[in-house]
Amino acid sequence: MSAKVTSIGLKGLEGYRVQVEVQVTEGIETVIIVGLPDASVKESKERVSAALYSIGFPLVDSKVVINLSPSEQKKNGPLFDLPIAIGILKELKAIKDKIPLNTGFIGALSLDGTVLPVEGMIAAILAAKKLQLQTLFLPFDPTIPLVEIDELELVYIQTIQDVVDLLSGQQILSVNKPKESTDERFHFQRNFNQVIGHDFAKRALEIAASGEHYLLMDGPPGCGKSLLAETFPSILPPLSKEAQLEKISLYQLAGAPYDSLTLPSYRHPHHSASSVSIIGGGTNPKPGEVSLAHRGVLFLDELGEFSKKTLDMLRQPMENEKVTISRVHSTITYPAKFIFIAAMNPCPCGYFDSSDHYCTCSEKQIKAYKSRVSGPILDRIDILLSLKPVNLKGNHFSGIESSEEVKNRVIAARERQYARYGKEICNGSVSFEQLTSSSPLTPLQQQNLQSLSSAQGFSNRVQIKIIRLARTIADLKGDDIISDEAIEEALLLRKLSLRSIQSFHKKSLTGENHNVHYK
Numbered sequence: 001m002s003a004k005v006t007s008i009g010l011k012g013l014e015g016y017r018v019q020v021e022v023q024v025t026e027g028i029e030t031v032i033i034v035g036l037p038d039a040s041v042k043e044s045k046e047r048v049s050a051a052l053y054s055i056g057f058p059l060v061d062s063k064v065v066i067n068l069s070p071s072e073q074k075k076n077g078p079l080f081d082l083p084i085a086i087g088i089l090k091e092l093k094a095i096k097d098k099i100p101l102n103t104g105f106i107g108a109l110s111l112d113g114t115v116l117p118v119e120g121m122i123a124a125i126l127a128a129k130k131l132q133l134q135t136l137f138l139p140f141d142p143t144i145p146l147v148e149i150d151e152l153e154l155v156y157i158q159t160i161q162d163v164v165d166l167l168s169g170q171q172i173l174s175v176n177k178p179k180e181s182t183d184e185r186f187h188f189q190r191n192f193n194q195v196i197g198h199d200f201a202k203r204a205l206e207i208a209a210s211g212e213h214y215l216l217m218d219g220p221p222g223c224g225k226s227l228l229a230e231t232f233p234s235i236l237p238p239l240s241k242e243a244q245l246e247k248i249s250l251y252q253l254a255g256a257p258y259d260s261l262t263l264p265s266y267r268h269p270h271h272s273a274s275s276v277s278i279i280g281g282g283t284n285p286k287p288g289e290v291s292l293a294h295r296g297v298l299f300l301d302e303l304g305e306f307s308k309k310t311l312d313m314l315r316q317p318m319e320n321e322k323v324t325i326s327r328v329h330s331t332i333t334y335p336a337k338f339i340f341i342a343a344m345n346p347c348p349c350g351y352f353d354s355s356d357h358y359c360t361c362s363e364k365q366i367k368a369y370k371s372r373v374s375g376p377i378l379d380r381i382d383i384l385l386s387l388k389p390v391n392l393k394g395n396h397f398s399g400i401e402s403s404e405e406v407k408n409r410v411i412a413a414r415e416r417q418y419a420r421y422g423k424e425i426c427n428g429s430v431s432f433e434q435l436t437s438s439s440p441l442t443p444l445q446q447q448n449l450q451s452l453s454s455a456q457g458f459s460n461r462v463q464i465k466i467i468r469l470a471r472t473i474a475d476l477k478g479d480d481i482i483s484d485e486a487i488e489e490a491l492l493l494r495k496l497s498l499r500s501i502q503s504f505h506k507k508s509l510t511g512e513n514h515n516v517h518y519k
Contacts, residue, residue, distance in 0.1 A: 003090035012332035015127020022087030027063035035068030197390035211472030219387030225343035234403035265296030
């Protein structure tokens with residue numbers, strides 16, 4: 001016979017059930033762990049032996065064999081210490097009651113029997129819910145907030161003896177629990193009422209925040225690109241409970257601190273950052289900047305200064321909202337659902353097409369600079385903005401909308417999208433089938449858009465992004481259908497000329513259409 005205890009293994013942010021099987025027989029004092037354990041798991045036998053000795057259960061003249069199932073999955077981390085110890089105690093008859101298989105255990109052990117927090121505890125809790133466990137024993141960690149999950153009881157313990165007493169039906173002294181997170185009132189250093197002019201750019205940022213659309217700004221130095229990007233988080237809604245747990249999980253796995261629990265992440269890596277730090281990786285793959293920006297914002301300033309290799313590695317996370325890192329021993333997938341904001345100069349010197357400064361770059365230099373951002377990356381960006389410096393003399397400093405006013409409209413637009421799609425998803429990432437089934441274009445709108453896209457050389461992806469933008473613009477207006485005006489504004493956000501947009505408007509008014517031929 002052997003004792004069986006349920007635990008949770010982690011593969012990135014994804015968790016899976018691990019069955020800890022323990023068999024204790026007479027023999028030379030030995031502890032053997034099988035089931036593809038890494039070095040940290042192999043060291044568990046020393047920690048567990050010392051911890052059991054400290055509470056009066058020395059493994060004298062006992063051969064202990066521990067199997068971590070499934071055997072084909074590589075196990076890592078010290079979170080199996082507690083379930084291994086519980087399995088041994090069950091085999092030694094220290095625990096007489098049956099241990100339910102829908103009860104899980106995670107935690108590292110110190111030599112005196114204290115149960116210690118482990119890396120990725122929030123991810124393990126989320127995995128326990130998906131695996132439909134009913135109870136999870138875990139150590140108290142003061143650095144994480146109180147987590148409450150329906151249909152999953154979380155039992156916080158401090159020592160192995162606490163677990164033994166609870167499984168035997170005894171009451172234990174109350175254990176500290178994580179503090180419940182309070183509604184954070186965060187004062188942003190940047191506010192929309194500090195941005196003079198740039199009305200069209202602020203409107204574009206509002207649309208991007210409402211539908212989670214990607215945005216690229218280009219313009220000469222000092223025109224306000226970085227200021228607008230730094231102001232963008234102030235109009236984003238607070239994170240939901242589920243999004244907060246995902247954020248904490250990723251930051252825990254990366255070993256990185258976070259400033260706020262309820263506010264979306266804002267990641268701003270320098271252009272000298274390596275591709276591994278941006279995408280994630282390492283011997284034991286850790287989340288990169290794209291995953292730390294999950295449910296938040298990834299801002300790349302001076303986009304043209306990033307290496308072409310690094311930028312092209314963004315294709316997968318921008319399209320699939322996740323990043324997969326493959327190594328010899330394992331393949332790990334991390335979520336990467338972020339709003340991508342980028343800024344760049346139009347040329348190396350920054351003054352191409354400027355009316356105030358002379359551009360010193362040759363045509364070849366300008367072409368080489370712009371080619372650093374490949375066509376596939378530009379194809380994945382919804383909004384393209386060209387900014388010009390603002391003349392403060394012709395603008396008023398009062399009566400400018402604050403970020404709070406804009407945020408209220410963003411929240412209202414997102415609530416319309418959540419109600420339409422039945423889940424927390426926006427127009428920028430909802431499937432195209434669901435988008436068109438809930439908000440179809442009229443046959444005339446579709447034909448005119450295809451005709452204009454064919455003339456402009458737009459790919460199918462860009463056409464879909466125009467429809468997504470138009471749907472978000474309609475949501476901001478409170479419209480149930482996509483109007484011609486919404487499509488025209490979406491076209492304007494793709495840097496189309498006014499002449500082309502007026503052509504679309506004229507066709508919509510007259511009912512004119514053309515046959516479209518694709519190559």
